[in-house]
Amino acid sequence: MRFSSALAFALVFAAPLAGQQRFTGRIAAVVDSLGAAAAARGLPIDPVIEKAIEGSAKGISVERVTAALRAVVDQLDTAAASLRDGGISGDTIAIAAGGFAITAGLHGRDITDLARTGRPAADVTVGLRVAGTLTALGVPPSETVKLVSVELRSGRAPADLLALPGRVQADVAHGATPAQAAAGLARAAAAQGNAGGRNGAPPGKGGHPPHPPHP
Amino acid sequence: MSEREFHPEVKRLLDGEITIADLPLELRAEGEEALRLLAAVDRTSVAVPAVTWRVMAALERRRRRLVPWLLVPALAAAALVLWIARPWTPERVASRAPVTVRFVLVAPGAQRVSLAGTFNHWDPRATPLVRAGSGDLWTATLSLSPGQHQYAFVIDGTRWIPDPTAPAIDDGFGRHNSVLTL
Numbered sequence: 001m002r003f004s005s006a007l008a009f010a011l012v013f014a015a016p017l018a019g020q021q022r023f024t025g026r027i028a029a030v031v032d033s034l035g036a037a038a039a040a041r042g043l044p045i046d047p048v049i050e051k052a053i054e055g056s057a058k059g060i061s062v063e064r065v066t067a068a069l070r071a072v073v074d075q076l077d078t079a080a081a082s083l084r085d086g087g088i089s090g091d092t093i094a095i096a097a098g099g100f101a102i103t104a105g106l107h108g109r110d111i112t113d114l115a116r117t118g119r120p121a122a123d124v125t126v127g128l129r130v131a132g133t134l135t136a137l138g139v140p141p142s143e144t145v146k147l148v149s150v151e152l153r154s155g156r157a158p159a160d161l162l163a164l165p166g167r168v169q170a171d172v173a174h175g176a177t178p179a180q181a182a183a184g185l186a187r188a189a190a191a192q193g194n195a196g197g198r199n200g201a202p203p204g205k206g207g208h209p210p211h212p213p214h215p
Numbered sequence: 216m217s218e219r220e221f222h223p224e225v226k227r228l229l230d231g232e233i234t235i236a237d238l239p240l241e242l243r244a245e246g247e248e249a250l251r252l253l254a255a256v257d258r259t260s261v262a263v264p265a266v267t268w269r270v271m272a273a274l275e276r277r278r279r280r281l282v283p284w285l286l287v288p289a290l291a292a293a294a295l296v297l298w299i300a301r302p303w304t305p306e307r308v309a310s311r312a313p314v315t316v317r318f319v320l321v322a323p324g325a326q327r328v329s330l331a332g333t334f335n336h337w338d339p340r341a342t343p344l345v346r347a348g349s350g351d352l353w354t355a356t357l358s359l360s361p362g363q364h365q366y367a368f369v370i371d372g373t374r375w376i377p378d379p380t381a382p383a384i385d386d387g388f389g390r391h392n393s394v395l396t397l
Contacts, residue, residue: 042244050333051387054365057337058375060388068387091240100363104384104394121240129363133396136382162396165382 023056023065030066034073043076044092047099075099082108083124086115094121097128104132110145117152126158127151133165138178147186154193221245313358314397318368320344320353320378325370328353332366332392339369365392 023031031052035045051072055065079098088094098111114127127148134144151161164185171181224238225246238246322328328344334357335341344353365384367375377383378393386392 054333054337054386054392055388057331057339058386058388058390064388071387090244092243097363100384103387104382129396132384133363133382133394136384136394165396 023052024062026062027052027056027065030062030069034069038073038076041077041080042090042092042095043073043080044096044099047072047076047096072099075102078102078108079111082111083115086112086124088115088121088124091121091125094125094128097125097132101128101132101135104135106131106135106141106144110141113145114148114152117149119152119155123152123158123161126161130161130164134168134178134182137165137168137172139168139182140179143179143182143186147182147189150186150189150193154189156189313360315356315358316395316397317354317356318344318366318378319380320368321351322353322368322370323351325351325353327371329369329372330355330357330366331369331375333364334359334366339372339375344368359395359397361397364395364397366395367392 031048035048038048039045048069051068052065055068060068076095076099079102080095083089083091083094083098094115101111102108110131111128114131115124117124117127119127131144131148134147135141139147147164148161151164167185168178168181171184172178176184222242222245224242318330320328328346329339330342330344331337331339342355342357344355346353365386367377367386367390369375375390377391381393381395383391383393
């Protein structure tokens with residue numbers, strides 16, 4: 001039995017354990033095939049499985065779920081290649097984060113730019129998630145990359161990065177456009193970085209607590 | 216057949232104690248390879264021809280060494296079940312504590328509202344919201360692991376809508392999912 005078959009088997013038979021039919025045999029076969037090919041290329045298969053479960057839960061047709069799964073794999077391929085160009089290889093979690101960022105509207109070159117900030121892959125992963133979230137909030141990709149890059153380069157802690165969407169939302173609530181809000185934050189971060197810690201808080205000690213959307 | 220000694224952390228993965236996401240980056244390829252190899256074991260029965268007792272004894276000695284690893288296909292399957300039974304939360308590798316999140320929706324006329332997302336395998340029955348008083352306000356408070364979550368509200372079991380106060384992305388099916396990054 002191949003790995004992918006075992007995986008599909010586990011997925012299908014895990015469903016009754018949870019009291020819910022996760023997905024049909026036809027979708028399981030698609031997951032089997034696409035998942036095996038993706039894994040062979042070093043891509044994470046979790047996003048493929050999650051999308052299949054989501055499609056089934058929403059009552060989407062097999063044909064449409066199949067198309068969505070292919071799109072997910074394409075996005076993961078693009079993310080992996082872009083990360084490789086930026087010097088990060090083989091990190092499936094970073095690839096998944098890159099796939100999300102592409103879904104949100106970023107481009108492969110944006111992912112490469114973020115990977116080239118020279119930060120560890122774990123930090124870039126958080127940066128990619130935050131970048132995707134900012135783009136989903138309506139911040140243009142160019143402004144998103146500018147803001148997240150300057151934050152990554154200045155060595156901000158993940159908690160500071162995770163606070164960015166909440167800060168953009170707060171500025172938007174006060175009348176700024178998402179682009180204006182992001183540009184303002186990028187300018188402030190750059191200025192703080194240029195101050196070299198003389199006037200600003202050191203990286204990771206910023207005065208902005210995380211703002212999840214619904215604290 | 217050549218034998219290969221896997222890293223102790225990879226063995227923990229096969230034993231279902233940890234997930235692939237819990238493995239250090241440098242061990243993930245080995246972990247994925249181990250799962251692939253072990254799940255590829257052909258478990259179809261074969262006819263064993265008559266053999267001498269000496270050969271059987273040798274096989275028995277070898278079997279004793281391998282017994283724990285003969286169980287790995289089952290363990291690997293169990294690990295996979297555990298893997299998918301848990302939400303996709305790559306940040307689980309970090310030691311950050313779960314975050315309490317309150318979800319709120321105003322849904323005039325709704326009889327029931329629930330939450331479905333990556334944290335509950337998109338099960339629209341798993342996380343019902345509670346009506347606040349007799350009004351149209353519905354709430355739920357969840358403890359979520361750090362990482363990224365996608366979700367939607369489900370009204371009366373059939374209507375899926377994104378959270379109007381959260382960022383949203385294309386769900387690939389012509390609708391939108393809300394995004395929560397913790």
